[in-house]
Amino acid sequence: MCSRTTLQSRNQPVPVKWMLMLAALDRLTQPQQTALRHRFPRFDVVADMSWNLVETTVLQIATPEGRFVVKAGGAADHHIAREIRAHETWTGPWVATGRAARMVHSDRNAKLVVTEFLPGQLVQGDAAMSNLDTYAQAGQLLAAFHAQESVEDDGYERRANDKSLRWLAAPHRIEPDVAERLRAMIRSWPTPTTTMVPTHGDWHTRNWIIDDGIVRVIDFGRTDLRPAIEDFDRLAAREFIRIPGAEDAFLGGYGTDPREPNAWFRQRIRAAVGNAVWAFQVGDEAFEAEGHQMIAQLLGG
Known part of the structure; x- marks a missing residue:
């Protein structure tokens, strides 16, 4: 994954796709970015899928393991904890039949959850x-x-x-x-x-x-x-x-x-x-x- 520091140190114009990626990552807190990089040392932000009505940031990322969806909550967020609990407790039957995404990483303290990317519209x-x-x-x-x-x-x-x-x-x-x-x-x-x-x-x-x-x-x-x-x-x-x-x-x-x-x-x-x-x-x-x-x-x- 290319970082802001690396790009700036090259003294070159930042490509548009990297500008979009960095802007998306800036919506995540430092603990959230750290938790995400710990789980996925290499990834690219493919799309910002946030609704922009509440503090939740939703990103689609591409990694060597495949594509995933990252959800990160703001300071007042309580949805991420519910999302994690749902995946831990109730989504199993849907996941087993391919009807819901599998959770691959979560951090309650950082208010971060990562799931598989589901294809479709x-x-x-x-x-x-x-x-x-x-x-x-x-x-x-x-x-x-x-x-x-x-x-x-x-x-x-x-x-x-x-x-x-x-x-x-x-x-x-x-x-x-x-x-x-x-x-x-x-x-x-x-x-x-x-x-x-x-x-x-x-x-x-x-x-x-x-x-x-x-x-x-x-x-x-x-x-x-x-x-x-x-x-x-x-x-x-x-x-x-x-x-x-x-x-x-x-x-x-x-x-x-x-x-x-x-x-x-x-x-x-x-x-x-x-x-x-x-x-x-x-x-x-x-x-x-x-x-x-x-x-x-x-x-x-």
């Missing part, structure tokens, strides 16, 4: 997004993921309500009367015991890859034990609305519909509030608008 924006078999496969994959573990939690609903109330106390652009109505509603909800399973946390076409008709899964930064219905959130707000037949195909693959109406309504409200407030804070206007639209629909506005 993102389903979002691809023709596969309109193919009902895509959703049938995604339902089957999710059912297998959820089936790995089950834990009863008598405090989840209370914690989820408290989190929504904290979102509503943070800066946002929800109308004051709507926000007050939401607060009153959330405070009135029951807090029954909840069955928790391993959830992906961001289950929709942006985190599915299609390769020769096979659906694969990426991005485990939100993976955690939650109610199964949380993995229906994103799809219900997007693909299930826009793609005719997608919901039925997905449920056919999943095998059942876990969305008990009252719990599902609470979940949808929480998701809508979180979307609207978080998206405002990071400047994602499209996602914020989706959150506001969800709130209006759920409240009958």
Whole structure:
């Protein structure tokens, strides 16, 4: 791997590809760069795949061992720890069948994780997004993921309500009367015991890859034990609305519909509030608008 010092010491103009590589590496902290170089003494940055909405940096690198994906978290990041836990605990069945990447290196202290590179195209924006078999496969994959573990939690609903109330106390652009109505509603909800399973946390076409008709899964930064219905959130707000037949195909693959109406309504409200407030804070206007639209629909506005 060529370093900044080596390039500068030659007193020559830095080629564009090296400038891009060095700029990408500059997004990593020194401990992250050290951990990465320790695992891969030689590598080139092939692409910067970061979304640039949060502190997470995502790089594709080429090494003598092949191509890999590097994820590095910022100072306030908590997604990398979740990603590492997911690979250590739950992704095994998907990895064994080639449906998810294998983790090859991790460093919790440095907030760094490296996985194999999965070939293929993102389903979002691809023709596969309109193919009902895509959703049938995604339902089957999710059912297998959820089936790995089950834990009863008598405090989840209370914690989820408290989190929504904290979102509503943070800066946002929800109308004051709507926000007050939401607060009153959330405070009135029951807090029954909840069955928790391993959830992906961001289950929709942006985190599915299609390769020769096979659906694969990426991005485990939100993976955690939650109610199964949380993995229906994103799809219900997007693909299930826009793609005719997608919901039925997905449920056919999943095998059942876990969305008990009252719990599902609470979940949808929480998701809508979180979307609207978080998206405002990071400047994602499209996602914020989706959150506001969800709130209006759920409240009958």
